[in-house]
Amino acid sequence: MKVEERMKDTLMDALPDDVPEISGRIKAIYLEREEAKRKKRKKTSVFFGIGIPVLAASVAMAVVLPPLLSGGTPTNSESAGGTGGGGGGSLVNVDLAPKHEEIAFGVLSGSNFLSALEGEAPMMPRPMKKRAPASLLEERLLDVNPFMLTAETMLSSDYEIVPSKITYTEGEEFPYQMVIDEEEREIVFHYAETLTDQDDEEQEFAIRGYYEIDGQKYEVIGKREASVSGNESEYETEFKINIDESHYLVIETQNELEQTESEVSYGYDYYENGRPVLEVSLSYEREGLEEEMELEVETPGHEAKYLMDLIDQNTLTLDYEFEVETHEDEGEYAGQLRVTVSEDQASYIYTEGDFSLTLPRL
Amino acid sequence: MPNKDYSDIIKRLKSEDLTAFDEIYALTKKAVYYTAYSVFKSKEVAEDIMQETYLALLEKKNKLREDLDLPAYLVTMAKNASYDLYMKRKREKELDEGVGVDTVFDPGPDSGLIRRIKELLSPKEFEIFILRALGEYSFKEISKMKGIPVGTLTWSYQEARKKLSAALGERI
Numbered sequence: 094m095k096v097e098e099r100m101k102d103t104l105m106d107a108l109p110d111d112v113p114e115i116s117g118r119i120k121a122i123y124l125e126r127e128e129a130k131r132k133k134r135k136k137t138s139v140f141f142g143i144g145i146p147v148l149a150a151s152v153a154m155a156v157v158l159p160p161l162l163s164g165g166t167p168t169n170s171e172s173a174g175g176t177g178g179g180g181g182g183s184l185v186n187v188d189l190a191p192k193h194e195e196i197a198f199g200v201l202s203g204s205n206f207l208s209a210l211e212g213e214a215p216m217m218p219r220p221m222k223k224r225a226p227a228s229l230l231e232e233r234l235l236d237v238n239p240f241m242l243t244a245e246t247m248l249s250s251d252y253e254i255v256p257s258k259i260t261y262t263e264g265e266e267f268p269y270q271m272v273i274d275e276e277e278r279e280i281v282f283h284y285a286e287t288l289t290d291q292d293d294e295e296q297e298f299a300i301r302g303y304y305e306i307d308g309q310k311y312e313v314i315g316k317r318e319a320s321v322s323g324n325e326s327e328y329e330t331e332f333k334i335n336i337d338e339s340h341y342l343v344i345e346t347q348n349e350l351e352q353t354e355s356e357v358s359y360g361y362d363y364y365e366n367g368r369p370v371l372e373v374s375l376s377y378e379r380e381g382l383e384e385e386m387e388l389e390v391e392t393p394g395h396e397a398k399y400l401m402d403l404i405d406q407n408t409l410t411l412d413y414e415f416e417v418e419t420h421e422d423e424g425e426y427a428g429q430l431r432v433t434v435s436e437d438q439a440s441y442i443y444t445e446g447d448f449s450l451t452l453p454r455l
Numbered sequence: 456m457p458n459k460d461y462s463d464i465i466k467r468l469k470s471e472d473l474t475a476f477d478e479i480y481a482l483t484k485k486a487v488y489y490t491a492y493s494v495f496k497s498k499e500v501a502e503d504i505m506q507e508t509y510l511a512l513l514e515k516k517n518k519l520r521e522d523l524d525l526p527a528y529l530v531t532m533a534k535n536a537s538y539d540l541y542m543k544r545k546r547e548k549e550l551d552e553g554v555g556v557d558t559v560f561d562p563g564p565d566s567g568l569i570r571r572i573k574e575l576l577s578p579k580e581f582e583i584f585i586l587r588a589l590g591e592y593s594f595k596e597i598s599k600m601k602g603i604p605v606g607t608l609t610w611s612y613q614e615a616r617k618k619l620s621a622a623l624g625e626r627i
Contacts, residue, residue: 097588097591100588101588101589101591103568104568104569104585104588104589105485105486105489105589106568107567107568107569108485108489108569110485112484112485112488112489112505113484113488113498113501113502113505114484115502115505115506116476116477116480116481116484116509118506119476119480119505119506119509119510119513120473120476120513122506122510123510123513123514126514402518403515403518404515404518405511405515405532405535406511407535436542436599
C-alpha cells in the first residue's frame with residue numbers, strides 16, 4: 094500500500110463513524126424520479142397510441158387555422174419548453190411537440206456546425222485546406238470535436254430539452270420564429286411551412302426560411318414528415334443550408350419512437366462545389382435503460398467510427414476505429430480515449446496514455 | 456494489492472436490487488462524507504454532496520463497469536462534486552461571506568488523532584494537510600480553491616508531514 098493510501102486510511106479510522114444516514118432519503122428520491130420517468134414514457138406511448146384520431150383532428154385544424162400549429166391558442170407569441178410536453182392534452186400540440194423538439198435540436202446542432210465553419214472555433218477539418226495535425230489521432234479528433242457537445246447533450250438525461258421559444262407573427266413572409274438562447278449567442282430560425290401531403294397516418298410539410306446566428310443569415314430550405322402508426326411514430330426533417338455560392342450543408346434528422354425503444358439520428362453532409370467533402374452521421378439509440386451513441390465521419394480518403402459513453406457529468410469515453418489509406422500511415426487504428434470537460438467547462442481534454450489534446454467545447 | 460471485487464454488488468445494483476445500494480452506502484458513506492467535509496467543513500453541505508453522489512450512482516448504474524473499484528469511484532465523484540461546488544461558490548463570492556462553509560474542521564468527539572494533528576500543525580498547514588491527505592485533492596486543485604501558489608502548498612504540506620512524522624512516528 095502506498096504511503097498516501099495508508100495515511101488516508103489512518104485518518105479515516107480516526108474519524109467518527111456516525112456520518113449522516115441518508116440512504117433512505119436517497120432511495121426515495123431516486124424511486125420518485127424513476128416513477129416520474131416511467132410516467133413520462135407511459136404518457137408518450139399513450140399519446141401516440143391515440144395518435145391517429147388526434148393527428149387527423151390536428152390536420153383538419155391545421156388546414157383551417159394554420160397559426161394553431163404553433164401551439165394551440167392563436168396568440169402572437171407563445172413559448173414552449175422544448176420538452177415535447179407543451180400543452181399536454183391539447184389536440185394541436187400533437188403536431189407541435191415532436192416538431193418543435195426535432196427542429197430545435199437540428200437548428201442548434203446545425204448552428205454549432207456553422208460556427209465551426211465560420212472560424213469561431215477553427216478546428217473544423219477543411220479537406221481543401223488541410224491543417225498540419227500533430228498526429229493521426231489529433232487529425233481525427235479535429236473531425237470529432239465539433240460533435241462532442243451534441244453527443245454529450247444527447248447522452249445526458251435532459252438531452253431532449255433544448256431551451257427554445259417559438260413565436261408566430263401573422264402576415265410575415267416567415268411567420269414562425271424559433272429562438273434558441275445560448276450563453277454567448279442567439280440563434281433564430283425564421284421559417285414558413287406548407288402542408289404538402291397527408292393521409293391518415295402521415296403528414297409532410299415544406300419548410301423555407303433562414304437561420305440568423307449573431308446577425309449572419311443563412312438561407313434554409315427543407316421539409317419535415319411525421320408518421321404515426323399504433324405505438325410507433327417517426328419524425329424526419331431535412332434542411333439544406335446555403336452557406337455561400339460554392340458551399341452548402343444538408344442536415345437530416347430522424348426520430349423513431351416505439352414502446353420501449355427510441356432512436357434519434359442526425360446526418361450532416363457538407364458540400365463544396367456540389368461534392369460532399371464531409372459526411373457525418375450521429376445516432377443515439379435507447380432500448381430500456383441501455384443507451385448507445387455512434388458517430389461516423391467520412392472525409393475524402395478517411396472513414397472513422399466512434400462509440401461514445403457518458404461516465405459522469407464531466408467525463409465520457411470515446412472508442413475509436415479508423416483506417417488510413419495514405420502510404421506512410423497505412424493501417425487500421427483502434428483504441429479508447431477518455432474525454433474530460435475542463436474545470437471552466439470551456440474545453441474537452443482528450444487523453445489516452447501519454448496522449449493529451451485540448452479542444453474547445455463548442 | 457489487487458482491488459476488492461465489487462462485480463457481484465454492481466450486478467445486483469444494475470438489476471435494481473436496492474439492498475445492494477444499502478450495502479454500498481454502508482461500505483463507503485464515511486469516505487464519501489469526509490471527502491466533502493474536508494472541503495466545506497459543514498455537515499449540511501457534506502450531506503448534500505453525499506446525496507448528489509449516491510443519486511448519480513443510482514442514475515448511472517447501468518453504465519458502471521463490473522470491474523470498477525466502487526469506493527474509489529464514489530470518492531472521486533464526491534471529490535469532483537465538492538470541488539465544482541466550492542469553485543462555483545467562490546466565483547459567486549459566497550465564500551467571502553462564509554455562506555455554507557464552516558471555518559473549523561471539527562468532526563466531533565472521538566477523533567483523538569485528528570485533534571492531535573490539529574494541535575501539531577498551524578491552521579494553514581492543517582487545512583492543506585486535510586485537503587491533500589484526506590480529500591485527495593491535487594496541489595493544483597487546492598491552489599485554485601485556496602488561492603495559494605502550488606509551490607507554497609507543496610512546501611507547507613512537506614513541512615506538515617515532517618512535523619507529524621516527528622511527533623507521531625509511524626502512526627501517520
